C-alpha cells in the first residue's frame with residue numbers, strides 16, 4: 249500500500265488522492281499540514297525539503313509536488329486512456345493540466361479562495377476580488393469549448409481531468425458570480441457522480457474559514 253501525507257482539506261492533496269483512487273492504487277493518507285502540523289520535522293523535510301503537502305511514498309519512491317505525483321500515478325498505474333503512452337495523444341491533455349496548475353490555480357486558489365476563505369473579512373480586498381472573479385470567469389470560458397462534444401478532456405477520464413476537475417468543487421461552491429457555461433456545468437455534474445471525486449475532492453473546507 250502507498251502512503252500520502254497531507255490533510256484532506258488541501259486541494260493539492262485532494263488531486264493526488266482522487267488520482268490514486270481512479271487508477272486503483274490503495275493509499276493510506278496521513279494527516280499532516282495546517283492545524284495538524286508535522287511538516288517541519290527533519291523526517292518530513294527529508295521527504296519534502298519544502299515542508300509542504302502532499303508527499304507520496306510508493307515502495308522505495310518518495311515524491312513531492314502534486315503535479316509530479318499525478319503524472320507518476322498516471323504513468324505507473326493508469327491505463328491508456330488515463331495516461332496515453334503516445335506522446336502526441338498525451339501532450340494536448342497535458343497542456344490543459346499545465347494550464348490549470350500555472351494559469352487557473354493562481355487565480356482560483358491563491359487569489360479568490362485565499363481572499364474569501366483564508367483572509368479575515370476585515371482584511372479582504374473586495375475591489376481586487378471583483379477583478380479576480382471576472383478574470384476567473386474569462387479563464388473558465390476558455391475551456392468551455394472542450395466539453396462541447398465530449399464528456400472529458402480526452403476520450404474518457406484522464407490525468408488532465410484530475411488536474412482541472414479538482415478545481416471545480418471550489419469554483420462552484422465559493423460565493424461569487426459565475427458566467428453561464430453550460431458545457432462546464434454538465435462536466436462538473438459528471439465529475440460529482442464519480443464516487444472518488446465525491447470522497448476526495450468534495451471535502452468541506454469550512455475548517456479553513458477565517459472570519
Ligand SMILES: N[C@@H](CCC(=O)N[C@@H](CS)C(=O)NCC(=O)O)C(=O)O
Nearest residue numbers: 258259260281282300301302313314
Ligand atoms: N506546488 C506544490 C504546492 C504545495 C502546497 O502549497 N501545499 C499547501 C497545501 S495545498 C501546503 O503545504 N500548505 C501548508 C500546510 O498545509 O501546512 C504542490 O503542488 O504540491
